[in-house]
Amino acid sequence: MINTLHALPVNETEWHAWHFSRNKDAIARTGATSLSTTHWVSATSLKEAHTFPSLPGRWYxxxxxxxxxxxxxSFTTTGTVQLRPGELLVAEDFTLTVIERLGEFALQVFDARNPQRLEFQSIAAFPPSAKWRIEARFFPEPDTVNITAADGVIVAIPTAxxxxxxxxxxxxxxxxTVQSKNLxxxxxxxxxxxxxYPHRFVDIxxxxxxxxTIIDFNRSYLPPKALNQNFLCPAPSLNNHLNLTVEAGEKWVVAGN
Known part of the structure; x- marks a missing residue:
């Protein structure tokens, strides 16, 4: 347990810059609203390769x-391309990338014409408040937690x-969990x-x-699935439910024609 009740000042200029960036990133070529579909690729040879609607070529x-x-x-001058996780292929209105989960690979297709992208207006958020920027303390306890993705697949995640x-x-x-620069x-x-939206992320x-450390709920942000149902984001474990009303950070997506 920690022994402080101190709320900390909020730099509103920095918060507004962060919020602007979040809205801008949402409609980028690989932003959350641009994801058209995720194709799982099980074929292991050209003979067995998949064809996918609206996407040229054969994939394995x-x-x-x-x-x-x-x-x-328009996709490649050689007729063939190989993508590893994290690499991008930009062609016409498409941006393609590959993700890996439990040893299986999927092709994610981002489309600049995706309806969610065209209808997106903004991410609604609470005004920043010092009462939600709070001193905190980290207690290491490495473990592995099973979480369930949106498609029902259970994935073991290492926690810190x-x-x-x-x-x-x-x-x-x-x-x-541990990220490259944050918890x-x-x-x-x-x-x-x-x-x-029922669950959110916060980087610490x-x-x-x-x-x-400091936990700033003013920068709580929506998971990609809140912007686009095509994502496979997991829900939080029951242990990460806070029995309080966090009136800070992002709230929901505002969209319309």
Whole structure:
């Protein structure tokens, strides 16, 4: 448990820059609203290769990635391309990339003409407030947690420990994973009763040598699935439900013709 009730100042200029960036990224070529579909690729040879609606060529899995063959010049000058996870192929209105899960590979197709992208207006958010930028403390407790993706697949995720914070003199905690520069929590809370999307992420700065850090719920953000149902984002574990109403951060997507 931590022994502080201090809320911390919020730099509103930085928050508005972050919020602007989130809206801009949502409609980028590989932004959340641009994802058209995810094709799982089980074929392992050209003979067995898949064909997919609205996408040229034939596709199969090989050597840690996905191969596309019989492609038009707008995709590649050689007719064949191999994509590994994280690599991009930009062609016409499409941007293609590959993801890997449990040793299986999928081709993600981002389309600049995707209806979600064309209808997107903004991400609604609560005004920033100092009362939701809170001192916290990290307690390491490495573990592995099973989470369920949107398509029902269970994935084991390594976790780093717990981040504790006080709110209204009550000790709360969130289980966190390690990202490249931050800790990250996927959480739910009672703000869903206000119409807020049922779960959100919050990134937390790496703690100092004593475990001290800051959790800024003003920068809680929606998972990609909130912007586009084609994503396979998991729901948080029951242990990461906060029994309070976090009126901070992103709320929902505003869309329309």
């Amino acid at each position: 899995h090989k050597g840690g990635g996905v191969v596309g063959a019989h492609l038009p010049p 420990g717990w981040v504790h914070f006080l709110k209204n003199r009550v000790d709360y905690r969130l289980r966190v 990250r929590a996927l959480f739910s809370d009672n703000s869903a009763t206000l119409g807020v 700065p790496r703690p100092d040598f004593e475990g001290n």
